[in-house]
Amino acid sequence: MKPIHVGLLGVGTVGGGTYTVLRRNQQEITRRTGRNIIIRMIADLDQERIRTLTAGDNDVVATSDALEIARHPDIDIVVELIGGQTIAKQAILEAIAHGKHVVTANKALLANHGNEIFAAAQQHNVIVAFEAAVAGGIPIIKALREGLAANQIEWIAGIINGTSNYILSEMRTKGLDFDTALASAQQLGYAEADPTFDIKGFDAAHKITIMAALAFGIPVRFDQTYIEGITQLANEDIRYAEELGYRIKLLGITKRTSSGIELRVHPTLIPAKRLIANVEGVMNAIIAQGDAVGPTLYYGAGAGAEPTASAVIADLVDVTRLMTSNPEHRVPVLAFLPELLSDTPIISMEEVETAYYLRLQVADQPGVLADISRILADNDISISAMIQKEHLSARNKVSIIMLLHKTKEKNTNAAIKKIQNLPVIADKIIRIRLEELGN
């Protein structure tokens, strides 16, 4: 049978991995699909990169113009691995307009412009596949879209940014400082071109936004996602959490509630005994809870050249199998029929209910605890655990660490505001959300 001709846009970390793995496993993949999947053209601004990667492979045509490939009549599938939202978006829309199927790992693009891109793909009867965009090598898109199709998905919580998880692991287990751990993640090829996307929570937000759309059959709504990254986390909070039996992880969380859908990313205390609390380094893990199946857990490498290439090539295999199918028989891009997507609202963070960890630096004098407890009680908040520590640098101060039972975020905000104004409170109150993630 005629081979499938792929045009690869970008041969950095993921593009390079995709080329290498596809070549290495070519025969095995052909045994699966019955077709030879061949990278026919490669575009990269860095021509030297293409030459080094493809040395000895005379069948590959190199160019620096991604749009040339997007329009080229010999190309069946365009794989976009450039990243960003300018040329990547243009090339994807151009490929779709030319009737080509698209595979991309670009979660930033899909979170921000997915609705437009999916509509264009539907109009042109082509597939846009994006397994690599969420949790790298973990086949979570496949699981949510197909494996859990019987369920009403209740919630998803996941460690979905490898760079942040790597940094938190290095800080906790090796006592490394934040900047050293980040530099190491960048060197290993885990971080985004702009690593603030990783550490400020945007990358995890892109991914949870995409998963929420697949889980609940809603459009992609990145602009309504609450985002908080790990840049403010202090080593002492990681240690105190540990003393209380918790680990701090950057989680993406989405949940169906009676008033709407929660969609949020923030550092979160989770019980150390949970499997997901023990996911370290670049590894990702996602819990998806369905009404019929109960909790399911997915684990694997969330970033890096070959793990991500694994997902890109799985999509290439899928597209190869499906490209001749009737478009109406394909799995819908967001798991639900496009005309039946729901307009369930995303609820504001103020209305979200969760438990909390607080750290307060207070003057070491009588009556302080009574004042704090009264303000919490006035806001319907009860304390579930508390420890007191000597302040790390000041003798006349102590650190009070409290765990609060579940309450609405607006209650906690109001209480923190009042407590912060007490004259005995020395520094900014640290607040980290806490989720039990099970019984």
Ligand SMILES: NC(=O)C1=CN([C@@H]2O[C@H](COP(=O)(O)OP(=O)(O)OC[C@H]3O[C@@H](n4cnc5c(N)ncnc54)[C@H](O)[C@@H]3O)[C@@H](O)[C@H]2O)C=CC1
């Ligand atoms: N690095 C990782 O572990 C993962 C990355 N991703 C996503 O995969 C995509 C690619 O990421 P990486 O491979 O890490 O990036 P990278 O920065 O290593 O590679 C990007 C490549 O695109 C080339 N490029 C840039 N502008 C271009 C243009 N206008 N025309 C042609 N080529 C151009 C660059 O020269 C570079 O070789 C991004 O969307 C990223 O979010 C997704 C999952 C994991």
Ligand SMILES: N[C@@H](CC=O)C(=O)O
């Ligand atoms: N920068 C991302 C790469 C994969 O999506 C991460 O660290 O997870």
Ligand code: NA
């Ligand atoms: Na994936």
